[in-house]
Amino acid sequence: LESGDTCYKYMGCASGLAAASVIHGGEGLVGPYCGGWQLNAMGLEESRPDTLWVKPEDPGNLAFVLNNFLGLQDKIQMVDTIHALQNLRSLPRNEFQEGVRALQNEVNKLSDFHDISMLADLEQGYGDVKYTRYGVTKAIDNGVSVLHIEDQGPKKRCGHLGDKELDTFDHAIQILTSANYAAQEMLGPDQAKEKLARFCFRTDALSALRIVYSKTLEDPNHIDHPFVDWARGPCPDGRYLWLKKDTNPATGNPYGLDQSIARATEMVRLGLADFVWMETPDAEIRIAKAFLEGVNEKLAACGSQRRALGLYNFSPSFIWDKNYYPDAKMFATQIANFMKDSVVPRLSTGDLTEQQAEGELHRFLAAEGDQVRGDHLFTETNLERMFAHSLDYAGPEASWIDGIHKARGVVGQLQQSNLRFRLNREIQRTEDGGFDPLHHMANIIVGQRIKHFSTALDQIGFKAQLITLPQFHTEAERGYSVARAYREQGIEGYVQHVQRVEEHLPEDYTFLGHQKAVG
Secondary structure, X not given: OOOOOOOEEEEEOOOHHHHHHHHHHHOOOEEEEEOHHHHHHOOXXXXXXXXXXOOOOHHHHHHHHHHHHHHHHHHHHHHHHHHHHHHHOOOOHHHHHHHHHHHHHHHHOOOOOOOOOOEEEOXXXXXXXXXXXXXXXXXXHOOOOEEEEEOEOOXXXXXXXXOOEEOOHHHHHHHHHHHHHXXXXXXXXXXXXXXXXXXXXXXXXXXXXXXXXXXXXXXXXXXOHHHEOOOOOEOOOOOEEEEOOOEOOOOOOEHHHHHHHHHHHHHHHOOOOOEEEEOOOOOOHHHHHHHHHHHHHHHHHOOOOOOOEEEEEOOOOOOHHHHHHHHHHHHHHHHHHHHHHHHHHHHHOOOOXXXXXXXXXXXXXXXXXXXXXXXXXXXXXHHHHXXXXXXXXXXXHHHHHHHHHHHHHHHHOOOOOHHHHHHHHHHHHHHHHOOOHHHHHHHHHHHHHHHHHHHHHHHHOOOEEEEOOHXXXXXXXXXXXXXXXXXXXXXHHHHHHHHHHHHOOOOOOOOOOHHHHXX
């Protein structure tokens, strides 16, 4: 990760089967995540996931369950290889050697269940250095290699929710210090030299409303002093101070962003964390970029040789398509009007070829789009689709309807065939989509920006990327969809939604035979 060649991805897992599937599908670059929310929400503990109902040992206990199943998968691969080799022994020498070479190629494709990283959620250190130490030792003992700890206060809430509070930074330092000592205790001198276990400091300062009161906050030199709303005074019970939530006139940033940068910088400078994570209420890559670049700029400014790596949480609480759409619709309108006013008239008179007109569109996207979001990197297919919809926008709806009728006429003249059938279906699909070029263009922009998101994060320096709760959503969706199909179609519904899907998965998908998959 530090070499900058790639990023490592994590997916939340609440079972060994989920962890093995993640490693198989991720081909060495996706590992399991032991998350506190998922521990609760998947029914492993009391289902109260948005308050701190996890125990310090829970992430480590889950890692133990996951690793037991991964160990079984590793043994199954080994036994399969031994059996295949034994079957080759009766062959003539030339066929045996050829078979061994083929078997070696298959072995090279096997999943490596040892060379993976497992990420665990240590909450806010459970509010006490003793619990932090216990949680860290339990997690490392069961194979966790990266642990994230946040700076929320005692009334901790799930990251995507509002009404959050920050712990004092002094106490957060104590928690991370305890975590680092625990790792040193477990791993010995090698931890100090090679950092076999890594820590990520997560800050919730961007959206927190208050901070636990401490007399030290009154010192103007304290790291959090500039971010407290002193004019507002403390909360009625005196336990909290309010945080500023508007724009910092000195930087133009939200106060919460500047506080996040300050806290994360100090944790890395002190050597207590290698990764930093700022929890955000939505998926906005520009603020993620400002956060990580701000941390590394401050580290360089204070003379530190350390560099922070980013961890980004793709929270399922983000409704990606819906949240991205309004801004994409505005940009689609800007593109469509440019094409209508500046390009289509010259295309109509023959002053531009279609290829030249597409080039004009591409240059406009590069000049007027948001490069952080990847608007200059439209795929050729998406560029062609944008061009086609912009032509529809430039003309009246009647022309679009007339084109549908003409297309049907042309296809109707073809001989009855699969081609005619498929073309008619495509025409029908286009008609069902309706004459709404701005809507279609906005959806293309949304797709393009989401497609670019992970790559852009990697380029910025977010070398660890996380989807916290995929198993929760995939199990719910698949269970619902298969049950609905089963009710309506009987066994055909199961075959259609499960077995036919499995049959088209790559050969390294090992769970088609469930008896073999569990040994």
